[in-house]
């Protein structure tokens with residue numbers, strides 16, 4: 001039985017950073033008759049923490065990436081506004097902190113020099129592809145062009161750190177033209193800050209969500225509707241009807257859909273009519289990558305804790321096997337917590353096996369790195385972003401083969417259905433800042449439509465850097 005719950009101006013679907021920033025923009029532009037439908041029981045989406053071993057750890061986003069550059073990253077501004085506890089991410093000593101199956105290695109200065117030179121070449125090749133409007137190649141192709149492709153385990157571990165650790169997919173997959181250089185670091189700066197705050201990284205959402213009524217730190221605004229899983233969207237030239245799994249139906253003049261790319265690629269939401277082919281092509285062409293931080297708590301620490309050693313690498317014969325480690329001694333002294341990051345196929349493999357099996361694999365790796373006498377971990381936490389039907393992965397990655405024109409279709413509105421979310425930000429896809437800007441952009445388009453009668457519908461022209469929102473086909 002379906003009950004009509006309300007008729008509003010706008011329905012925002014998803015209360016992650018994109019949905020929350022869309023609501024803020026609507027409010028600023030004078031549209032307040034909107035609702036936000038969110039499937040989980042809280043706002044924040046992929047900015048989400050949990051208690052582990054007596055501390056607050058971040059299951060999703062953890063770093064403000066892109067700080068201390070020519071422009072101010074809005075996420076860094078928010079972090080400062082709420083006085084978020086952060087530490088500068090220090091990767092300068094990484095090549096002195098590499099382990100293999102036979103223990104610690106001497107500093108990898110030679111490999112490090114080759115890796116740096118190759119990376120410089122790759123970045124400038126990426127720049128010239130964009131400048132000359134040349135066709136795209138993969139990061140791996142660029143490595144081949146440089147004339148030295150990483151092959152030994154230590155080289156592969158450093159290569160993994162440079163690319164997979166950032167994009168969650170290997171160089172074979174990742175577009176060179178659209179990731180090198182990366183606008184996040186080009187515009188906002190090379191530095192990143194690691195969030196470790198007892199309130200959780202999600203504290204940065206508070207200033208963005210301040211238009212929602214709250215009491216004692218809890219949102220009580222009736223427009224925010226939690227535990228509402230949208231499963232059907234009917235969209236026309238005049239409005240939308242949105243249904244949820246609990247049988248509610250809402251109508252509005254427009255909707256802003258901010259669910260992840262992974263959710264769009266799944267069948268969770270039934271669109272009526274079906275999304276047009278140009279939209280589906282863009283959705284399926286882009287990649288939803290998987291990035292997993294596995295947290296471990298030990299009775300005591302056995303890793304280095306001197307300055308600048310919080311990051312360490314494990315160079316297995318198999319690339320990407322429990323490769324990048326970070327301890328939390330700086331952030332949480334005495335916590336004895338460390339975490340290891342895996343991505344892509346390894347993430348999917350690990351999500352499908354028991355945590356006991358994963359723990360056994362990790363203990364075997366750690367024993368080969370640090371010797372047989374280390375203590376067993378007391379607790380393990382394995383986030384499962386890929387299996388979760390409300391996310392289906394961690395963040396989007398720009399794969400080889402997706403042109404700027406294709407990308408523009410990801411963001412293009414159709415009739416009264418608008419699209420936001422990190423995967424629709426051409427400059428900052430994958431990052432919190434991408435989600436933030438995408439919510440603003442989508443909301444501005446809705447305002448143009450509802451207040452000024454300028455309702456545009458895709459497919460869109462390729463205008464990456466200028467006006468992302470202009471469309472070719474007015475309704």
Ligand SMILES: Cc1cc2nc3c(=O)[nH]c(=O)nc-3n(C[C@H](O)[C@H](O)[C@H](O)COP(=O)(O)OP(=O)(O)OC[C@H]3O[C@@H](n4cnc5c(N)ncnc54)[C@H](O)[C@@H]3O)c2cc1C
Nearest residue numbers: 014016017018039045046061062063230394421422432435
């Ligand atoms: C493990 C991990 C590490 C990351 N690390 C970083 C980092 O260090 N720095 C960084 O900048 N970014 C990082 N990111 C990416 C960053 O978290 C995202 O880019 C950003 O939070 C996405 O925001 P969003 O609003 O676009 O999407 P989401 O946060 O996914 O919000 C969408 C919302 O829609 C809801 N939803 C889904 N389906 C439905 C439905 N059918 N009905 C109703 N609601 C629905 C979801 O519950 C969710 O709350 C990381 C992400 C992950 C997972």
